[in-house]
Amino acid sequence: MTMFGSNLIMYEEEFDRINAVLSRLWMDANAKLVFLVDKNGQQIAAKGDLDKVDATSLASLTAGNVAATDGLAKLIGEKEFSILFHEGERDNIHISIVGQRLILVLIFDERSSLGLVRLRVRKAAAELEEVLTQMASKAAEQGEAPASPFAEITDEDIDALFTE
Amino acid sequence: MSFINYASREINCKIVYYGPGLGGKTTNLQYVYERTNPQNKGQLISLATETDRTLFFDFLPLDLGSVRGFRTRFHLYTVPGQVFYDASRKLILKGVDGVIFVADSQEARMDANLESLDNLKHNLHENGFDLAVIPYALQFNKRDLPSAVAYDVMLRALQIKGEPTFEAVAPKGIGVFETLKAVAKQVLHELSKK
Numbered sequence: 001m002t003m004f005g006s007n008l009i010m011y012e013e014e015f016d017r018i019n020a021v022l023s024r025l026w027m028d029a030n031a032k033l034v035f036l037v038d039k040n041g042q043q044i045a046a047k048g049d050l051d052k053v054d055a056t057s058l059a060s061l062t063a064g065n066v067a068a069t070d071g072l073a074k075l076i077g078e079k080e081f082s083i084l085f086h087e088g089e090r091d092n093i094h095i096s097i098v099g100q101r102l103i104l105v106l107i108f109d110e111r112s113s114l115g116l117v118r119l120r121v122r123k124a125a126a127e128l129e130e131v132l133t134q135m136a137s138k139a140a141e142q143g144e145a146p147a148s149p150f151a152e153i154t155d156e157d158i159d160a161l162f163t164e
Numbered sequence: 165m166s167f168i169n170y171a172s173r174e175i176n177c178k179i180v181y182y183g184p185g186l187g188g189k190t191t192n193l194q195y196v197y198e199r200t201n202p203q204n205k206g207q208l209i210s211l212a213t214e215t216d217r218t219l220f221f222d223f224l225p226l227d228l229g230s231v232r233g234f235r236t237r238f239h240l241y242t243v244p245g246q247v248f249y250d251a252s253r254k255l256i257l258k259g260v261d262g263v264i265f266v267a268d269s270q271e272a273r274m275d276a277n278l279e280s281l282d283n284l285k286h287n288l289h290e291n292g293f294d295l296a297v298i299p300y301a302l303q304f305n306k307r308d309l310p311s312a313v314a315y316d317v318m319l320r321a322l323q324i325k326g327e328p329t330f331e332a333v334a335p336k337g338i339g340v341f342e343t344l345k346a347v348a349k350q351v352l353h354e355l356s357k358k
Contacts, residue, residue: 010167010168010170015172016171038167040167040178041178041223042167042178056225057209057223057225060225060239064220064255064256067255070255071255150175150234150355152232153356157231157232157352158231158349158352158353160229161229161231162341
């Protein structure tokens with residue numbers, strides 16, 4: 001919980017590992033697209049044919065979807081629904097919760113199957129959880145996060161953002 | 165809960181527009197969308213009912229450029245204002261970095277403003293946040309309406325901690341960017357403390 005109590009900070013090493021897991025999953029599951037999103041709707045990493053989708057909207061709607069489903073689960077006394085599956089005419093979306101904080105999204109068509117996807121996702125999810133655990137212990141070891149890149153931000157910096 | 169990605173040098177922050185139903189939250193977002201360069205914005209997503217009332221949320225990703233070498237992206241969300249959508253409102257406040265309260269200036273809506281403000285406090289608390297400390301700005305919308313309550317009166321009724329306040333006419337864009345900027349500023353300052 002300590003790790004997730006504050007801001008999520010991702011470093012190069014974990015980022016690379018996550019990307020490697022997603023790449024493998026993308027290939028092994030014959031998916032069109034694989035996404036990792038945090039529960040607040042921020043996209044963390046993705047692999048696949050990104051040009052054809054609006055990745056930011058996908059991330060935000062996925063998080064909304066998961067949040068609503070979580071709400072439903074609580075209402076009926078479930079802890080969570082760890083897998084959501086949406087079947088379309090051509091494409092399908094498989095959504096699963098990883099380590100309580102992250103959402104793994106996989107888009108696939110008839111070149112794959114739900115069985116294959118479920119199998120591969122299970123393996124990838126275990127690997128991603130490992131990365132998360134590593135991140136948590138790293139955060140615990142280091143105690144405080146490194147100085148924020150914004151530590152010396154000035155009003156001028158911020159004003160500059162809004163002038164076009 | 166901002167997400168700082170040191171690998172891709174990106175920072176993502178979440179700002180939520182809160183307030184009573186039909187107060188102009190979605191209109192604020194629509195104006196921001198219309199007035200932002202295409203390369204700096206994503207799609208405006210509205211999960212609305214058939215009568216254009218917000219059902220779950222509106223969402224607009226906004227790219228504000230770089231601060232200290234980090235690409236700064238704000239994710240703007242609105243909540244559904246109608247009282248019975250409370251469960252949805254609570255969900256949207258998850259991981260919020262800053263809140264904009266859009267108050268309706270019409271006299272007949274003052275009770276709704278107060279009720280919504282109470283609801284905001286409560287739902288923030290449920291998500292582990294405190295309105296007293298979270299980046300926050302207050303917007304008095306619909307200032308052009310004849311039934312608008314005097315500024316001083318609204319200020320006394322709704323301001324809670326000396327937060328910046330703005331008079332707005334959202335469809336015309338008056339006060340819209342000013343309000344957003346005020347919260348974005350606080351959010352970035354908050355980050356500098358971490």
